[in-house]
Amino acid sequence: MPMIAFLLTLMLLLGVVIVLAYAERKVAAFMQDRLGPTEAGPYGSLQAVLDVLKLLQKEDIVPALADKGLFKLAPILIFAAVFAGFAVIPISPTLVPAGIGIGVFYLLAIISLDVIGLLMAGWGSNNKYAMLGAMRSVAQIVSYEIPAGLAILSAVMVCQSLDFQEISYQQGVLMNAFPGMGYETNWLFGIQALGIDTTNIGGITTWNIFRAPMLLVAFVIYFIASLAESNRAPFDIPEAESELVAGFHVEYSGFRFAVLFLAEYSMMVLVSLVAVILFLGSWNTPLPNIGSIALANWTTGTIGEISGNLWAAFWLISKTFVLLFVQLWARWTYPRLRVDQLMHLCWKVLTPVALVIVLLAGIWRLLMI
């Protein structure tokens, strides 16, 4: 069973990454008034697949003066760290590769391993660009883990759980179906004093950003920090093509480069998934029940049956793609930040604001019960 879950997750991830790589090129092209890939397949749709095939055929070059052990191990470690994060992501009410109670904590811990892989790649390459890229990357990821962690913490405080699945259940009409939460109630904006019970209304009214409105700010902070953590523009100084060639993966080619590439896109997918689960209602439908028009119930299906799984996976993946699109959109809109601006944003803007949000989240939780 774990093996099947592993393979299924890997397949799903590969599929999403292929779509994302193609979408990235098309979105970039359209935003710059170009056409993007047009030749391979209809509208160039096979381009990403063919790129991967091409990479796999290429020679795997290990520089003569590289630290061979570190150099060869780094891509595997980086991908393993990112991929291990997917283990705790619930895809539907009944489907989660590894449903452990401390999923959020595990995810934060395992993703941090990524940094070691980056440093190994940069150091092992024995190349000044790679080294600079790796150092910038580490500095950036370590710094941005703090606002990201605080934003996640505020969501966890509101939900009172480290289990992704429990957090997911709380944000929809299925809340009372989760073992141990049979008698919980969701109030509008999380304020019990208003006396408006939204437990059975569901939809967007029970999403975390709606249950505790300051989580909207936390979401924005988390999203900005996650861009930095996945080395995406406008925080792509570790890979700044115009100054560092390609940063820590400048010496990689062939299969190893493909793995690094995959890890980078998986990281984008993972951070978007986490944002969706913690703030945007996870696999719950955005449509609320309005009186007798039970939109939420219709678009949720039955737990444990095919309909429930399909609806949940559909909502989760479409919300993730919306966030991924925003990531692409940001990349092709904003110029790269300078290192000092990056650190300014992290330590002087995001971190203080995130601290205030944590405080507010604690107070809000008191209103909710």
Next chain:
Amino acid sequence: METIKKEAYKHKTGFWQAVKSLVSGARLTLRHLANANKRRKPVYVTDDSYFKQPDGLATLTYPYEALPVPDNGRYRLHNEIEDCIVCDLCAKVCPVNCITIESVKATEDIGVTSDGTKKRLYAPVFDIDMAKCCYCGLCTTVCPTDCLTMTPVYDFSEVNIKNMIYHFTDLSPEQAQEKQLLFEKQQEEMAAAKAAALAARKQQG
């Protein structure tokens, strides 16, 4: 003027300014994305819309689409060898010497060109090296029968540079040799006739 300048250089700061500029940037790229269903059309420069294609994708999928070139543009040469009188003017005027012509005098009548000029020469070799040609168009100006012209073809790169030499002759090597032999024979006959005439004159004298 002064005030405008000052305003343009004024450094805008602050949280809301930053948000405003982020939003305006995001709207700009989104607008371009939304216009991606429109395409630039491959129209000629005289078309009204040539300079007014503000929205949509600017790329043309060359070679499937291409902007039309002007009729009097200077691109690849073409020689209508039927109309060429092998006068060698083009080869002489060419500044880069990329036209090679060898001529053989015809022994018989070989007809006229389409504009009525009498043809007297065969061209066993009429080569133009398009790799050397600088497309100045001088050769087309001097050509008395207007048989050397420029075509709208500009995309004719080759893998082998030898293929950039275009052969316009309509004679096969065998035919060329035959014409050469015919010409030599006629020359010999004429020389013999001349010698005979000379001898006859000497006898008379």
